[in-house]
Every structure is written in C-alpha cells, then in structure tokens.
Amino acid sequence: MKQNLGGSDAYEINISPETHTVVIQAQEAPGAFYGAQTLISLVEDNDGNIPKATIRDAPRFGYRGVMLDVARNFKPKNWMLKFIDVMATYKLNKLHLHLSDDEAWRIEIPDIPGLTQIASKRCHSEYSDECVMPQLGSGPDTDTIGSGFYTVDDYREILDYANARHIEVIPEIDMPGHSAAAITVMEKREDEIDFMESHVYGPLPESWLLYDHKFVERVVDGLKELHRPVQPLRIFHMGGDEVAHGAWSESRECFDNVEFRGKDTAALQRVFMSRVSRIISDKGLNLGVWEDGVYADDKPNPITDFKSDVFVYPWNNRWGTNKAKRSSEFADAGYKVILPLATHLYFDMPQEPDPESRGLYWATRFIDAHKVFGLMPDNIFANVDVDRMGNSVSLEDLCGNAACPQPNKTENIIGLQACMWAEVMRTEEQFHNMAFPRLLALAERAWHRANWEEIEDRNARDAYRSSDWEAFADVLGYKELPRLEKKQVFYLVEPPGARVEGNVLMANTRYPNHVVEISMDGGDSWNEFQQQTLANGKYKFHFRTKSPVLGRVSRPVELMAVVEGDGRITPKV
DSSP states (O other), rough: OOOOOSSTTEEEEETTTTEEEEEEEEEEEEHHHHHHHHHHHHHHTTTOOOEEEEEOOOOOEEEEEEEEESSOOOHHHHHHHHHHHHHHHOOOOEEEEEETTEEEBBBBTTTTHHHHHTOOOBBOOOOOOBBOOOOOOOSSSSSSTTOOOOOHHHHHHHHHHHHTTOEEEEEEEEEESHHHHHHHHHHHHHHHHHHHHHHHHHOOOOOOOSSSSSHHHHHHHHHHHTTTTTTTEEEEEEOOOOOOTTTTOOOOHHHHOOOTTTTOOHHHHHHHHHHHHHHHHTTTEEEEEEGGGGEEETEEOOOGOOOOOOOOOOOOOTTTTSSGHHHHHHHTTTOEEEEEOOOBTTTTSOOSSSTTTTTSSSSSOOOOOOHHOOTTTTTTGGGGOOOTSSSOOOOHHHTTTOOOOSSOOGGEEEEEEEEEEEEEEOHHHHHHHHHTTHHHHHHHHHHHGGGGGGSHHHHHHHHHHHHHHHHHHHIIIIIIIHHHHHTTTOOOOOEEEEEEETTEEEEOOOTTTTTEEEEETTTOOOEEEOEEEEEEEEEEEEEEEOOSSSSOOOEEEEEEEEEETTTTEEEEE
C-alpha cells in the first residue's frame, strides 16, 4: 500500500549510509521529481557526500507560478528553455505566458496567419501590412527583441520542455483591452475583403473582426491544437484587465443592439467575459482572468456568470487604495485565487530605491529579495508598509477602525505568482537581473510557510523574520547564486554598502561570498577592498561588488568624505 504523503507534489527521502541507498517516495510523478531536485541540492551542498537523513516535504501552495510577458519585448525560445530549467530547480510549476498585448502578438495561429505576419513585428514602414509601430525602444527595424514570435514547432518544444519538468504552461491572449496589435491585423484583413468584394474577385474568405465570437473561437481552437499532442490545454487566460472607461461608447454594434444600448463599460465587459467563458467552457477549458476583468460596482461579478472554474489574479493591492480587499472577496465569492501582489511580486519594479536601478515604480518604490522573502500571503494586510513614494501607510489608513477583511474560504487561495512585465527588459541579462534573486525568494514563500508568519506581535515577528532572512541570505550567497552563475544565469549583483565610522572605512555586501572592490582613481582601476583607517584629508572613493563565479560586477557607488583633525569624519554619499 502506498503511504499517504500529502498530495501530488509531496515526497519523502530516506538516505541510509549503512545500506548505501537513497529512496525517494511520492504519490505522483511531480513529488518524485521534486524529491530528486532536493537530492541534487544535497549532493551539491556536500561535495558529493550526503548525510544520513529522512526528509518529508510538501508545498504550502499547489500553484507556484511566474508570468512572463513576451509581448512587450520578445523572449526567444532558448531564453525560455533556460528559464524553465531554473523554475524546475526551485520547484515552480506554473508558467503563465502573456502572448499578446497592444505592442505585439507572439504565437502562431495557423488559421489566422496575419497575426504573426504583421503583429509580431515592430518597425517603421509606409506599408500597413508589414508591421505594427515601434515602441519601448524597439527601433525602426524588425531585427530587435521588439519583433519575434513562437512558431508551432517552437511553442511545442517549449511545452515539451516544461512538461518534462512538471510545469504547466498557461497561455494568455489579452482581451478585450490590450488588443491593439490584433485589432490592427483584423482591420487590415477586413479592408482586404472589402477591396476584393468591390472588385468582384473570386471566392472571398469568411469575414470576422475582433469583436466577433469567431475570432475568440479560432484563437482558442488554435491554442488547444498547439497543446494537444504535448500538454493538453487546461486553462485559457483571457486577460480582461484595464479596459478603458467608455471603450464601447462609439460602437455601432452596441448602439444597434437593443440589449446593449445605454449600458456602461462595466456592464458591457461583463457580457463580453461571460460570452468568452461560455466559449471556453464548451471547449472543456477553465478560465483565467486578471481581477479587473471580473470586478464591478465594488464587488466581484457573480461566479454564476461562468460555466467553468475561474482562476482570478488580483494584482492591484497598492497601499493607499482600498483594492487589497479584493483577494478575500474573490475567494469568498467562489473564485480560485492566485496572488500576484503588485507590492511584492511585480518584478518590473526596481530592486532598490535608486534612480539608477532598472524598473518602474507605479505600484511600490522598490521590491528586493528581502521584501519578497518577508511576504505573508495568508494575511495580505499584515504586509502594509509604504506607498510608492515611500510614505508610511497604516492599517488605519486602509481599514479605518474596523478589522481589515480576511477571507473565510481560505481554501480558494491556491497560489502565488511573480509577474515579469517586460517594458524594461530588452536583453537576456536585463531579464535575468530583474528575475533573480527575487524569484528564489518567491519560490521559498510559495513552498514554505515560515514560523514567523504565525506571530501576531509585530516586533517579535520582525525579529524572527530578520534572523530567518540572514540564514536565507547566507544560502543564497554561498550556494544558490553561484549555482545560477554556473548555469550561465545572471542575477542582479547589488552595489555594496560603504561608510566611514570614526576614521575607519568599511564596506559590505548584501550576500556573503561576494567581493567588494574599491577604486581611488574614479573607476580606472579596481582592487579588492580591505577595511582601513584613514588619515586626515579629503577622499573620494568608488565601490562595486563582484560575483563569485563569473566575476560580474555591480554598478559603482561613490563615497566622498572629509576626515578632520580631531578624527571626526563628514561623509558625503
């Protein structure tokens, strides 16, 4: 009889030096795979020698995901395969691919060739059937990361690679908002049909535009067929986010339809979402959607609007708004909730509050690995800190004198997801720098519920969490970050901290096992830093961090100081 190990991802490892055996037990293949990942890690930790041990392990969340935006800037197939390897190493199991947006369309649908013939390319052109307009630094030509798409063979290779590593791929075609690239193609197609009709050419192709249900059906059918021989499609994510108010106010289709005439944007979007839900339900699929696609009049749309399970991604928990309550509301309304919280898990945000740090800050001023590690997903409001400008936000600011809302149906909160929107990621190194090491902290929180999360006293909790972070940072510095570099995976090498105390010059790094280098000639030459005592005088130093395996360096930071006659120092950073 099989031992009940606690679900498909759970496993047990028994290591016996006496019998020279290692036994991995699991209920299902994913658990055995994760047990093997743990064993590999143990072997690497101990130079090939592994200690006697019994390990029983299971994740806190069944959904441990990453959303990759390949629409804004494309990620070629070889980038994807390397990234999937890293996901598997850290037991992440959902890859949500944002395949379309206003800026481009990235997946081949053989029935609608124009989507990739035109909308996968960005360029300057006098011909409307060549490309869409360049954006996000993609330039005038089609030979940059602004252009590109996955062919049928490419996509199936990605699926096969992910499937072998127990990673489910969830494709997203964003609609009805964020559809400018698709609209451009379909309008061009309609113009061609009108031209052929007016010139009495032969048999005409079927006419249908983006608002026609046939478009949705053709796309979903195309994705189902792409997945069918490799990893059958289970969830179709339709986006649904950020539909502009008044988007349909000039629509002749809505005006001519008595049922729709006079309805506002929220009501029309509800109709749209419900219709798409019926289409995908009839095809045996479940629906994925961003929060704003199914939320109106300050509450979730009724779950009865939908015929299938709905996986909702409530992202907009920006402190200073009242939107953090939505996760609880969706869970209690019967939705399956994944948490891609913008204040902690949007990895397009900078990793430090510095103008030279790559990233946007519409949601929060910065998100570093320490902040991700400290996330408490079981109590979203316990994570309240500051708004995007660094101003302190309190629970009273958000919830008044009442208790902040908590979900009653906690079983409906099924996972965490990092979101990697790609506006500021043009190269593979930029992509990796934004992902790592934050993604490792996400993997830790998605798999493991820390003991300090249960502590109600904030001071005690913060002290315990800080101690836990120090241990985690040691693991990153000595083991996991070098491990990434050996895989030719980059991560953000953070600049060091430097200060003068008394007349002693000191510097350190965020993670151990990294070297601090100092320059005293404006960055022309660098030497390994050693703590030193300064004589009286004026100083200008530059510091940088060097990684342990590839020798990659951080951006430099400058420290100016004056050591005065009495030994006092006036630092100027």
